[in-house]
Amino acid sequence: MTGSRDIVADVRREPRPDLEAVGESTELLERIRTDIRLNGPITFARFMERALYEPGLGYYRSPDARPGRAGDFLTAPEADPIFGTTMARQLAEVWRRLGEPDRFIVREPGAGTGTLAIAILRALAASKSSLVGCIRWQPEEIEPARLDAFGRALAAAGFPEVASPDDGPSIVGAIVANEVLDALAVHRVVGRPSGPRELFVGLATDGPAQFVHVEGDPSDPRLAARLSREGIVLADGQRAEICLAVHDWVSDQAARLERGVLIAIDYGYPAAELYDPIRRAGGTLRAYVRHRVHDDPFRHVGRQDLTAHVDVTAVEQAAADAALDHLGTTTQAEFLTGLGIGEILVALQADPATTLPSYLATRAAVMRMLDPAAMGRFRVMVFGRGIALEPPLAGLAYRIPPRT
Secondary structure, eight states: OOSSSBOOOOTTOOOOOOGGGGOOOHHHHHHHHHHHHHHOOEEHHHHHHHHHHOTTTSGGGSSSOOBSTTSSBBOHHHHOTHHHHHHHHHHHHHHHHTTOOSOEEEEEETOTTSHHHHHHHHHHHHTTOGGGGTEEEEEEOSSHHHHHHHHHHHHHTTOTTTBOTTSOSOEEEEEEEESOGGGSOOEEEEOOTTSOEEEEEEEOSSSSOOEEEEEESOSOHHHHHHHHHTTOOOOTTOEEEEOTHHHHHHHHHHHHEEEEEEEEEESEEOHHHHTOTTTTTTOOOEEEETTEEESOTTSSTTTSEEEOOEEHHHHHHHHHHTTOEEEEEEEHHHHHHHTTHHHHHHHHHHOTTOOHHHHHHHHHHHHHHHOTTTGGGOEEEEEEESSOOSSOOGGGTTOOOOOO
């Protein structure tokens, strides 16, 4: 894995996709160019927001496949159902710790086509867990058509009554956000001796109307304040991304949580590591298209994913500001290990119904999920409200000690 999302290995030696054929959204390009011509350079956060979420045109507003082998990147739930099988154990433990409520809501931002939900529900049903009769799934998607597709997918999988997008504003249960925070819009900044400067998006003054970075005074005082609060001083010329939206996102999710947990899984680092002037002098912004990664956000506009590594320190601070308890932060490898993904794999191997090809595929997926050079290094951040902090949840058996 390079950068953020897992890249599908070309083990079958299939021809590499023609990235130029991906193209770009000409209508979206012209809308953004017109905005800049009329109003001047825009923040990169605004550019990224439009590239990903412009109604009818943005990357996540398209009916096309995004995650998955047919899309542009592969997340753990799409890699193999064993991720959901393992996560089911964590949700069952949360349910028990909450006193086994009759209605246990799982809210899933970025629920997509229900891949994670279906894997969890099937695992609960296979284990004959009583939770399967109490669980209701609350998908959250920016594109309304995806909510309909989610409901149809759960019904086809045998869970027609589980999808509950309108199950009320407050939940007792869990919020599960897998690779969601990385897609929140970020501002881009560059270090200067006088302090951070912002990198806006403008148009080239000569030749075609290409997007270019334009350096200027920060658009929002919170940019410098975030770095100052985290004790970060950018080196001269060092580029970095700052996600101001993460605070509102965490606050919004926390406001919906009456009792239960918020589990956020994403690639990221504490601020001191994220803004390392040597290892990440150019920042962490990456673009994903057809399982290829590059660092030019101005190509394939509207047709490629844009992501940036998550500031774990900022997420934890936002949760504290929202009055959530910090149950623990760990890596995905340690989280899945604590939940027994190894024994699940062994049981799968011993099952007479398991074919050799399916077992080998699952084992390969598990290795990617645990590999510290790939998905295994993802951070799993767990916050709670109205739930006991100790003993630690099974997935947090190997928590990273809190910083002092």
